[in-house]
Amino acid sequence: MAKLDKRRKGVFGPPMGKKYLIFIDDVNMPALEQFGAQPPVELLRQFMDHKKWYDLKDTSGIKLVDIQVITAMGPPGGGRNAVTSRFLRHFNIFSINSFSDETMVRIFSIMVAFYLKNNEFPPEYFTIGSQTVTATMDVYKQAMENLLPTPAKSHYTFNLRDFSRVIQGCLLVKSKSLENKRTMIRLFVHEVFRVFYDRLVDDKDRAWFYQLMTKILKDHFNEAFNMVFDHLKQGSK
Structure with a gap:
């Protein structure tokens, strides 16, 4: 008023x-x-x-x-x-279809390849870049299917902006910061956890998401989660 x-x-x-x-x-x-x-x-x-x-x-x-x-x-x-x-009955109703998986992968793959090429990344990182896009797609679809909004979890709504945030976060890396290909994989996991995991509010959902990321790394990068983050173990140098 x-x-x-x-x-x-x-x-x-x-x-x-x-x-x-x-x-x-x-x-x-x-x-x-x-x-x-x-x-x-x-x-x-x-x-x-x-x-x-x-x-x-x-x-x-x-x-x-x-x-x-x-x-x-x-x-x-x-x-x-x-x-x-x-x-x-009081409204004009407009319905917007979601992008197909192929369209989303193509859009973001072109963005990643353009960035890697313009910033003179070594050729072997182009494969990691395309794997990052398909892995993000898998995470996005799994989150949409399994992390459904409820009155207690009304913020469990995931859309194209979340997909974009993960990719944009991964593209902040500079070629001089790379030690090996696992650096990009760690960055991908970090961005996924930042965008998706940090919104989860109970331990059951967090445990499910951790298991999902373990499977994602195995399926898309052929890497074990524990090995990628082996340097974080207590006592490791």
Whole structure:
């Protein structure tokens, strides 16, 4: 209300000549109550139907004008619920398809190859670069499939930005910093843990992710996790 101007008694809106856009993300995340309704969504529907809120002090009506609502939601499942048609009827609905695996691998492989070539990396690192992209794809898909958002873990939402952050982090390395190919593999693991692992909130998920990374290193780099990080063992030089 502090951002709205009073037009006349009981009517509020943005400054004259302007409109407010309200963006609501994950609109289908509220948990269902006993009878299947989602109270936050029903409050929004009430506003969309009647353009009105109610003052909590005296329950007088507050009419809001020149306001448009934009929302975003993912497909139902994993803590996301289907919202009612009574709410959806107020919106024009746009659906965006995900990139195919082949498209994503091609896009990021070109980015990695371009960086390695322009920074004069030795030829043997080009293979590690392409393996990094396919390994990141595997981690991304496994996280999307197994680390589903719930009301207690609503931040378990992974998208193309997370994929990009891993690759961009790996491309911060300079050729003079490389000791051997394991340096790039360690950097890849570090970036994956930074982007994905650091968002996990319980030990079961963390243990699952550690086992996943052990398998990823074996499948994509033909390396054992313990050997790649052997230098971190206590007493090692």
